[in-house]
Amino acid sequence: MASRFLLITLICSVLLLSGQSTAAVVEYEFAIDVKEVNLTGAPVEALAIDGKIPAPTVTAAVGDTLRATFHNRLDVKTSVHWHGILLPSDQDGVPYLNTQPIGPGKSHTFEFPITHAGTFWYHSHTDLQVQRGLYGAIVLTEENPEQAIEERVVLFSDWTDEPVDSVLTNLKSRDDFYAFKRRTIQSWDKVLANGGEAIRNRLRSSLTRMGPMDLADVGYDAFLVNGQQVSAFEDIDSSATQVKLRMINGSTSSYYEVEYASGPMTVIAADGQDVMPIKVQRLRFSTAETYDVLVPIVSGRASELRATSIDGSGYSSLFIGEGQRLAAPDVPRPNLFLTNHMDMGESTSMPMHEHDEHAMPMHEQEEVAAPMHEHEEHAMPMRAQEEAVTPMHEHEEHAMTMREHDATSRSVQAAERMTMEQDVIAHMTDYSALMATESTQLPASQQWREIDLRLTGNMERYVWSLNGKTAREDPQILIKKGENVRFLLSNDTMMHHPMHLHGHFFRVVNQHGERSPLKHTVNVPPMGSVVIEFDANEEEDWLFHCHNQYHMKTGMNRVVSYEDTSLFTADVEKLIRPSRRWFDVNNFHAMNSFLDYELSFADERNEFRFELDTNISDSYEIHATYDYYFNRFVSGFAGVEIREHHHGKDHDIGIAGLNVTLPMLIDSEWRVNDHGRFRLELQSELQFTRHFGFDWRWNTDNEYRYGLNYRVNNRWLLTLHTDTEYGDGVGVKFFY
Numbered sequence: 201m202a203s204r205f206l207l208i209t210l211i212c213s214v215l216l217l218s219g220q221s222t223a224a225v226v227e228y229e230f231a232i233d234v235k236e237v238n239l240t241g242a243p244v245e246a247l248a249i250d251g252k253i254p255a256p257t258v259t260a261a262v263g264d265t266l267r268a269t270f271h272n273r274l275d276v277k278t279s280v281h282w283h284g285i286l287l288p289s290d291q292d293g294v295p296y297l298n299t300q301p302i303g304p305g306k307s308h309t310f311e312f313p314i315t316h317a318g319t320f321w322y323h324s325h326t327d328l329q330v331q332r333g334l335y336g337a338i339v340l341t342e343e344n345p346e347q348a349i350e351e352r353v354v355l356f357s358d359w360t361d362e363p364v365d366s367v368l369t370n371l372k373s374r375d376d377f378y379a380f381k382r383r384t385i386q387s388w389d390k391v392l393a394n395g396g397e398a399i400r401n402r403l404r405s406s407l408t409r410m411g412p413m414d415l416a417d418v419g420y421d422a423f424l425v426n427g428q429q430v431s432a433f434e435d436i437d438s439s440a441t442q443v444k445l446r447m448i449n450g451s452t453s454s455y456y457e458v459e460y461a462s463g464p465m466t467v468i469a470a471d472g473q474d475v476m477p478i479k480v481q482r483l484r485f486s487t488a489e490t491y492d493v494l495v496p497i498v499s500g501r502a503s504e505l506r507a508t509s510i511d512g513s514g515y516s517s518l519f520i521g522e523g524q525r526l527a528a529p530d531v532p533r534p535n536l537f538l539t540n541h542m543d544m545g546e547s548t549s550m551p552m553h554e555h556d557e558h559a560m561p562m563h564e565q566e567e568v569a570a571p572m573h574e575h576e577e578h579a580m581p582m583r584a585q586e587e588a589v590t591p592m593h594e595h596e597e598h599a600m601t602m603r604e605h606d607a608t609s610r611s612v613q614a615a616e617r618m619t620m621e622q623d624v625i626a627h628m629t630d631y632s633a634l635m636a637t638e639s640t641q642l643p644a645s646q647q648w649r650e651i652d653l654r655l656t657g658n659m660e661r662y663v664w665s666l667n668g669k670t671a672r673e674d675p676q677i678l679i680k681k682g683e684n685v686r687f688l689l690s691n692d693t694m695m696h697h698p699m700h701l702h703g704h705f706f707r708v709v710n711q712h713g714e715r716s717p718l719k720h721t722v723n724v725p726p727m728g729s730v731v732i733e734f735d736a737n738e739e740e741d742w743l744f745h746c747h748n749q750y751h752m753k754t755g756m757n758r759v760v761s762y763e764d765t766s767l768f769t770a771d772v773e774k775l776i777r778p779s780r781r782w783f784d785v786n787n788f789h790a791m792n793s794f795l796d797y798e799l800s801f802a803d804e805r806n807e808f809r810f811e812l813d814t815n816i817s818d819s820y821e822i823h824a825t826y827d828y829y830f831n832r833f834v835s836g837f838a839g840v841e842i843r844e845h846h847h848g849k850d851h852d853i854g855i856a857g858l859n860v861t862l863p864m865l866i867d868s869e870w871r872v873n874d875h876g877r878f879r880l881e882l883q884s885e886l887q888f889t890r891h892f893g894f895d896w897r898w899n900t901d902n903e904y905r906y907g908l909n910y911r912v913n914n915r916w917l918l919t920l921h922t923d924t925e926y927g928d929g930v931g932v933k934f935f936y
């Protein structure tokens with residue numbers, strides 16, 4: 201691997217006419233190559249820029265020209281996108297849209313003027329390469345920076361040892377594939393244990409066919425800060441009383457709760473744009489955002505900045521300062537059973553006490569899942585150093601024993617909240633507290649264009665879309681230069697979506713009116729809505745997409761095109777697709793009395809299904825159908841059914857009908873055969889506990905199958921079944 205060191209050369213200094221300031225060409229040259237890393241105890245192949253994960257930080261000042269050359273040493277294509285930066289569209293780095301991909305062995309040079317300051321990042325926009333390590337920080341400073349305070353870059357990311365293509369395949373194969381690994385299967389035992397409100401929530405979400413809320417897609421093996429699970433800044437100037445952290449969430453799909461051990465953080469910029477300073481104790485950090493914060497340095501202490509994945513499945517730790525380690529408080533696992541999705545959009549709707557109150561029972565926290573393992577490992581040394589008396593120690597105790605000390609815990613925390621300074625936001629979960637430093641109003645003289653964008657998806661099939669259509673089906677949003685554009689974003693799904701617009705800053709319209717903050721990435725919470733507005737002052741084409749890379753790659757994106765200058769071509773399909781369009785899912789069910797094999801081959805709208813049932817000796821049934829999905833709940837199908845049973849051959853028949861998801865998430869099949877005979881079949885699954893589940897199927901011919909399953913791991917189930925045709929049986933189910 202040809203690793204190159206960062207090369208910064210100030211090639212030429214251009215004296216401006218005034219003679220006062222100098223603008224430089226800041227030049228970088230990087231190699232993109234594979235790199236073996238070992239983050240969880242096993243060596244895995246990753247991708248790195250100049251041998252580093254994260255990539256080296258790119259810095260430049262307003263007025264400079266940034267010239268960056270990338271040499272692709274991979275055997276696949278790659279690309280580099282400058283996230284959040286205003287630049288000419290042909291430099292934006294989105295392959296097939298703005299900049300051609302960088303082929304294997306090829307090089308590409310970007311060159312653009314730096315017109316604004318702030319904290320940003322750069323990353324590959326090809327396939328899921330960002331999950332493998334192709335991301336780095338960008339620090340853009342003012343032309344003549346004032347005496348700067350001590351500052352550091354803090355880049356958070358998520359890590360899986362699995363090949364990314366298999367992550368996507370797994371997400372497609374079963375909606376709870378990673379929930380099992382993350383221990384977030386929302387089984388009925390937990391619903392019941394959480395009482396009346398949880399039962400009502402579950403019944404409501406089942407009746408409305410929404411299904412339960414989820415906070416993460418992937419079961420990660422590690423969460424990283426500056427490339428490590430535990431990292432430290434020990435070299436802070438000893439005279440410094442505070443340090444500026446340029447925080448970047450460079451994750452592929454993770455949101456974090458960020459908290460600092462030595463008091464609240466002062467947020468001074470969001471997405472590279474200055475905001476009026478606000479003090480925040482716990483900050484929800486959406487994928488692809490950046491925040492600049494000031495944190496106090498406590499002499500003789502290394503205070504932890506902890507970023508906990510919002511599903512509670514793990515965290516990364518950064519210790520700031522030198523001395524005894526001071527741990528940040530544990531963020532209890534969110535309780536999805538008691539979180540009404542309507543709460544998700546409200547600021548500080550989940551104050552600390554509510555969180556703790558809704559924390560998982562203790563035994564739940566004790567179970568050690570793979571991602572929790574590291575969590576435990578670096579929690580241990582902290583606990584070991586008990587001499588480092590942490591003021592937050594009591595907090596941990598509360599979280600762990602809150603079942604027993606519920607009442608005590610609640611009153612203690614209520615008191616804590618009371619004593620907390622009035623102007624500290626205990627938990628910032630949205631943007632209502634963010635206020636720009638000056639008016640961000642759009643030119644009053646311009647025409648308005650308003651566009652409704654519903655964030656839609658199908659969790660069961662893992663298809664994500666806008667207004668019910670993937671980018672392949674409806675790729676473009678047309679706007680005109682000189683307009684004010686307003687996007688009304690409403691989230692119809694039970695997941696968060698961090699929506700990112702390339703090449704523009706938009707206002708996130710909030711209570712601060714004309715001083716609504718400017719951002720380039722906005723979280724739209726489950727069932728929530730957000731209004732964004734921007735001045736259409738660019739040219740050509742810009743991507744607008746969910747920055748959860750798995751949502752983006754399965755359809756949640758659009759090209760925003762300027763009508764008169766758009767260079768949009770059909771090639772864009774190569775951009776919005778993962779490495780392939782079709783996914784296959786195989787289910788194999790082997791019993792002592794029969795075999796059942798199901799194959800599904802599907803894209804976002806079409807599905808080919810094949811099912812074979814047989815007892816091997818004298819009976820079999822084959823179904824082969826084509827399904828077209830009208831929407832999340834309804835598909836139409838046509839196909840054939842071939843049956844041969846021991847009591848005599850039934851002849852082959854054509855079948856057609858509708859599959860409809862009914863309230864309570866019951867799947868129904870309404871079909872007729874070519875003799876005009878109608879049949880209704882119903883089926884569903886019930887998950888009693890993390891491991892035990894029940895499935896049933898019944899039809900109006902009075903055929904049924906039902907069974908009890910024990911889930912051994914992500915892919916294997918032990919099963920006990922009975923079937924009208926094949927009788928009772930025990931066996932295994934396997935899917936891949």
Ligand SMILES: [Cu+2]
Pocket residue numbers: 664696697698746747748751752756
């Ligand atoms: Cu999304």
